[in-house]
Amino acid sequence: MPPKVKEAVPKKPPPPVIRPPISESSLVHVPDDAVEGYQERLEKGIEWTLIEKAAKHHNELSSRPGIRTRTFAVALQNKINQSILSGFLNQESDITLEQQWELLPITLWDNEKFANEEAKICFENRNNITNDLIKLIKKAVKSGDSEVLKRELKLISILRVNDAQMTEIDESLLEYKNVVSLSLCGNFLSNLNGQLIPTGVKTLELQFNRMSNLEAFVEYLPTELLYLGLARNLLTNEFIEPLARLPYQITVLDLSDNDIYHLVPLLNTLAMLPNLQALLLVGNPCAVCHGYARTTLMRLPLLKWLDSRQIMATDRSEEPFEPHPDDLRAAFFTFTVFRIMSAPQPPKPEKGAVTTFHVELELPLLDATRRKFLLFRNHESLVEMLPPPEDGDWDDVKMPSAILNSKIVLDPEQSSHESDIYKNLTTKNSREILHYTIFETNKVQWNKVINFQEPAVKIFCPDLTALRDTFRTVITLRLIYSVTVTGKQGKPDKKSSHSMKPSSEHRVTLATIKCALRQPDWSQPSQHFHWDDSLGTNDAIHWGDGDLSVLQYSQAPVKVTKGKQDTDVGPSSRQLPPDNLTCHFGFGIETLRA
Template sequence: MAPKPPTAVTRPPISDSSLVYVPEDVVEGYQERIETGIDWTLIELGAQHHRRKAINREAIPTITFSDGLINKINRGYLKGFLDDTSCINLDQQWEQILPATLWDNEKFATDEGKILFNGINCLTDDLIKLIYKAVVTGNRDTLWSELKMAEVLRVNNEKITELDVGLLEFKKLVSLNLCGNYIMDIEPNFIPPTLRALELQANHISNINSFVESLPHHLIYIGLAKNLLTDESVDAFSRLPFNLTVLDLSDNDIYHLDPLLDALVRLPNLTSLYLVGNPCSVCATYARLILMVLPRLKWLDSRQVLPTDRSLEPYEAHPDDLRSSYFYFTVFRVMSAPQPPKPEKGATTAFHVELELPLLDVERRKFLLYRRYESLTEILAPPEEEEVEKAISTVLRPSTKALSTIKGIDVDEASSNASNVYDHLVTKSSRVINNFTTFESNKIQWAKVMNFQEPTVKIFCPDLFALRNTFRSVITVNLVYSIVYAKSGKTEKKSSHALKMPTEQRVVLASIKCTLRNPDWTQPSQHFHWDDSLGTDEAIHWGDRDLAVIQYTQAPVKVVKGKPEADPATSSRQLPPENLTCHFGFGIETIRAS
């Protein structure tokens, strides 16, 4: 029997997609308007600050490698041992000053302070041993000599803008860390020939053409993450040293995967590659294509490549799968929400989850191509009679608790799980015009465990920058309870005194912030847990664990005789929690090996 032909895949057109289309009459500055009002993660805010420095290079003073080295030494405990003008000798520094400094940091510094202290004093490995050799000889020059024979050197976060001849004084240097500086280019003559590992993460490098061919031939690691690399710098990667085994290009702006792989395929010893955080890393066929083109690759984005990750048969990626993907948001479950009171006759109640995804919102983008960000929400002027109606409505529609009192019913008896949160319903205003989309789940009735349609939100994303940047933001998810009242009858409509009652009221039971991370090609989505006992609106990232597989039941969990009781934290079947609890997932479409 002949094999069945592959199922045809229907793909939305990309060229005319609203997320990438830019009309000719667009108002200048639209990209800035689109990215205004985004709740960026702290990591992204720091990265944006660093990138703005690169744009305004004129404001950055020139600091050479030698200047940065001295600055780092002067900020750490090494300074006292190298200062010829100090009135404290080496023995006093070793026996009194250094122990007191280390003890003070260990006992009294905050966690952030300890990180800062260790960062300043990490100039090389075994720094204490180098200091001890100088103390034994009683000669400060010995410490300088020993330091310049070090194999590892870290001069990071010192605002260095360029290298100089001082770097060549380190004759045995094997590993050089220059992360977190302002280096835009590297003078080839100042690269030590003994280097095997070069870390240049978080600098201002936009192209490596000027120094790629001057890198030592036995270099096996180069880190270029968090720089300004784009598709224009891709060709130069093919000229990296032949022996290179680890290449870190993560968190740059490389968009097209095909030309990048054409360059990397010329590195025969490459076994570890980092591309996460680039726009190309969120395309649908990202991992599958890389693992086919680079068969020697053992690690991709810190994840070990398993035999099952590779396709057994040749795979040819569809061009659209290299330029787009789908964004998914899933509500796995909402549990133990307070039970609402019984609604009035004719009214219907429901729960739903809603969120805004501004960078993936077509309506918002179309609006901001021409209009100011401040105009996203517009409020129409109220009719003259609205204020009167509002006052009368407040009198005639008392709170749930008041209605229960009138009817002689104790609200606590009506629902033991009800919360006074339902006494704060707000009328949905028809005067508010939002020029953006609020993405909503399906609406369901209350239950101890509420399950929603999966995926809750699915968005086609032909703009890989917008998709990548969405995972650099904080998404707020709202759990909403709403009540819709029956419309007035014909008799009531004819009366001139008929009151226009609110058609819908709602209350937000929980507003939850999910700090997204870069997608992981080995996982379909990243999961978040939140419950009201946390005392914060920030959800917990669930790491590599899978919230979707957990099953909850209101029936007692049976324990098999003779077997130990399952741990509730790891058991796939457990009782619902008593606290209001929400489980969410955010992910992208990934074409996996078959």
């Protein structure tokens, strides 16, 4: 009797995705009647990361009016004059090459042993024109002729003229015929003539410049070019079409941290590059949309690396996939509180009062109401007060007796130091609108290990530029303890038919934490941060690629399996919570997975 063949069980259709409606008038669109200078007001008070501050500073320098023209030849000479080469190439110096050579170790020693980190970075930047500068100098010293050093510089294969305020390249660059790797990062370049780049260049780095229109630039690039770096320029969807005409051999393309908003037109352009294996798009608005990674991997099947992450077989979907249009123009920002541990136990509340803990999150760039407010209104502050209540006896700034009563009972196990912070309660003014920027988690009761729902905050973001910029900021978190007293029905009086004591909330901030965010990684659900009060700072520690969510804590003694030592206990095993206040957070965006 033949064996029975199992019938294929039909797969259950995936549950429908709930997508909030997206207005056809994009939030990125700026109407004609917008208030002048609204963009500066929008970013006022935003704390940017150190990298973003540096980028904004460079952008201000390069866009200021009246910048003087500085060619490649002038920029390179200035770099040489600031480097250790200057003494060996100075024809007017009375010091011989041998004497300069004897002084060189002192210069290197002073920089290595006595310079601070900032000075060391500056020294390295001034002397990174090429590799093995000491070797070139030594060869000239042996010959006793500085002309040898000049000739050797023209034969180098690696040339860097970075941070030199260069505005254009000239024909002097063609004198470096052996250059294979050319770096012109951190300059003011906006239009480049590809004919002035040595034909043997295979690596061309132009990060942190002013490149926008690539039409003329791509026509005469070296045919053997393998790597092109255009990160932190001014590229938008308007001028991406020339990318399809990059050299046939191009293998690595870095477009990160530009302003490319629409993903599909870009991918259609990049699909014309037959040898493209590595692509960097992180830091563009299109790279934070819901369907970014899955759509990119589908449209570019030969890609092996995306945003410095190797693409695994599990990252690609075997089934045909067509993204929903909304998945390419919106995303969800998620904030997760993995746990808060060892918060001081609060005093026992008076009858009728409820004590809770929650986390406040400031995200000014993600609030559409605030953006519209600043777009059209010429108001100095976003803090507004509602009209005063009709009931003049309602004074909501007074604490109820339940809070000021000196008979508050403390847990006898808590020290007086731990409980002192709870004596600093202030009244929350429920009639005040604070910046439209505060997002709150759910409120939970005290525990040695406090857990919140996941995600604690989830925000729909149809403005991809605002979402991208949020990951360039330093987010402020506050751990709040609050006491809520519910309103009670009082006895009627002569003036009114009834009397009501209003509900009131009183709170204290247990911790204020700063998290310097990084651009999201499509292969990681979120970026994790650790903070505890023993660090002595408000700055949280970025946890790298580590996963804080797998850690488990228990108030019971940790049991070690027989035959295993304490050091054999894995990271996911339960452990006792720390004695000091500790917080674990995560930030990310929801992405479509394969």
